[in-house]
Amino acid sequence: MEVMEATPAPARQVNVRSSDKAMEVVLYAIAAVILIVLIYPLYFIVIASFSDPSGVANGQVWFYPQGFTLDGYRELLRHPNIWVGYRNTILYTAVGTAIGLAVNVPAAYALSRKDLFGRKALSLLFIFTMFFNGGLIPTFLTIRDFHMYNTFLVMVLPFSVIVYDIIVARTFFQTSIPGDLWEAAQIDGCGNLRYFARVVLPLSKAVLSVLGLWIAVGYWNSYFNALIYLKNPDLYPLQLILRNILITNQMQSGMGSGEAAQIALRLANMMRYSVIIVSTVPIMCLYPFVQKYFNQGVMIGAVKE
Template sequence: MELSLKISRAKNRKPHKNWKDRIFDISVYGIAILMMVLIIYPLWFIIIASFSNPADVANGNVWLWPKEWKLDGYIELMKQEQIWRGYLNTIIYTIVGTLIALAVNIPAGYALSRKDLFGRKWLSIIFIIPMFIGGGLVPTYLVVKDFGLLDTFWVMVLPFSVSCYNIIVARTFFNNSIPEGLWEAAQVDGCGTIRYFFTMILPLSKAILAVIGLWTAVGIWNSWFNALIYISNENLQPLQLILRRILISNQSLLGTASGDLAAELRRLSEMMKYAAIVISTVPIMCLYPFLQKYFNQGVMIGSLKE
């Protein structure tokens, strides 16, 4: 009995660390905490600056907490009716665009992963070339115009739904995660290619679906340049472009004002700038905690070679 107790205590006893191991642990934890602060603090500063007096921010009086709470920036932004329309447009663009991107890129990546695909090597090269060589803005604009997509809802979700990088990442995932024997077993049971893809491949591909979906959603949510080039109808413009236009118009008003009016406009402009950053980033940031593990896995997937 005493012998068994001694053995159990010996197993539960933590190994003694010498001073070198302790210094190493302290260094690792210190670097990790420093990196965490460097990442979190700028985000926190933007949030508290959006509730602070711009004069306090400019003078360096705001560090961890606002000296006085002010909601003027958010109130002025909420008065803009186009903000809500832009929010709705961006949400619709993000949802529809992500679904279309998944419907296009995932099957393409799976097809390229099949070793029995005719011309697989050359097709892979065709997908890789656009990752390094683009057609340019003017030819792309002409193509979009010829297809009649200018100033339409679909210009934000269709022309740029194909991502060669996402296709290559999906191909790498299927090559390294789906065993070839699974297809052979499915064939024995009389399963065809399409049924095999939908009933067996997709349920086993939740990680890559989440990764590519997250990448696409973030890209569409933050996109404003495509809307600037291809959309002139204000009712179709996304949130990012509307916020940009509001901030630019405020800067224009500053140039025409003077005295106390100019000071007030400058104060509101600064507060609206920080509030716009918070409004446009908080929704997509709330999505990250739920898909973080898949996002990290996707980064590792993209680093693997076939």
Template sequence: MTQAKKAKKQASGKDIAFNIFLYALCILILIIIAYPLYFIIIASFSNPSEVANGNVWFWPSQFTVDGYKELFRHGDIWMGYWNTILYTLVGTLIGLVVNISAAYSLSRKDLVGRKLITFFFIFTMFFNGGLIPTYFTIRDFHLYDTFWVMVLPFSVVVYNIIVARTFFDSSLPKELLDAAQIDGCGNLRFFFSIALPLSKAVIAVIALYIAVAQWNSYFNALVYIRSENLKPLQLVVRNILITNQSLVGAGDGLAAQEAMRLANLMKYAVIIITTVPIMCVYPFVQKYFSQGVMIGAIKG
């Protein structure tokens, strides 16, 4: 066997060993990340006492769906689901319009006052008026306790604008705009016909960011929403859990034990019903996610 073949064989053996190590490490990381999610699922179908005693590891113990039955017994939860879906859809659409448009404008080198406008945007990431001035502003604009308070006032997210602006800077060369202008293409046509179709990756990423934030939002609803028919899912389940905890404290004997059992079951069930829907969205944008984040993270 020649020296070159021996070296190639040794290199091949090292590659195999490295691949085995890499796959083992990836599997370990997957288990560390996925097992807590799996545990919450099986715990939601298990007796709370079995969970507390550490008897639940890989499958449910004393299978039960009482937590889900008790949770869905509250009619408000369906109204909360509907409201949250509407807030997420409308909020994501509005957020994409304002953030992508602002990012593209700030990426244009010929924008007058570009640096000053960028400074004003970034300034708001570190300083804001605070909760009370924001409350008065929303009240004076007649947005308080309306549908639009959940989707309009907080639709501009500077971080999303920076990510999208960097994407436009690095992915849309000036020569492309020059060529389009020579052919008679205006700014709006270039944005809608060329810039947006070439920016599917970053649009998908920004949409996912906005949708997740909108789906999980509860603080804005807690402060600015009073009508029961406008409350999102997160606020509805929070009120349900608080109510059940108060019932636990008010009861005694077997009634208190049963209320405690249902309250513990509902905690896990709430996690499942509030996270699974938004997690189902990720596979549809996963192919764009890595590309959009990496390109949008390039600074220069």
């Protein structure tokens, strides 16, 4: 430092350094505001779920629970639909994710191989579906033609090909699996299938984890396919049940006149905080397991093609 003082430092450089300092302050100030805006609503739901509903409604809950109670959670336990929905969602997510990985990852590998005859045309067959589709009604009629309407299968199989995921995995295979591995395997008399299972898959944990997470989150959170293709309430996933509790009941709150409607609304009000916690926490818990892969090359591949 003393040395710096001795030599006359150019004025400009000093300016640069103070502007960097100012930027640092502004950066962290903005970051703090963003954190509050993101965290507070979620924190509010957590404390509201442990509070007396009337205290929440009267605006007494701001920073910690008021009139601590577990009534919201107790009410959840008594609501059979939620647990049926929970079971269904777990099944759809588990089976759907397994099918999704089993279908998309091998296809991505095949398309990543330059020596695949017809690679361009086959890629086009996949990519075209990203930008053009038959639309709601023709797809609905197709599902009915396959006798899949209102079945377990419709929730896990027909829409399991996700071209975006295939592109991500394909780019991963192209950039991360060295080509001479295949040459070497061939010399040892190893076929494509064995090579894929024994060499490629064990090297692909990162992309398998990331795609697995994406697919699982997608299944856990979706309600569209259930809304369109399911009729039987016993097959409803959690999200459709949530829709009734969180949205349909709230929307009707002004119009509900009968006593039954009032009771339904009161119950919904009691449960709406706890049900958010119970339905959202499990899928959030998956995230830390794959977090370490996120800032790596896995995602960048998607847009590089």
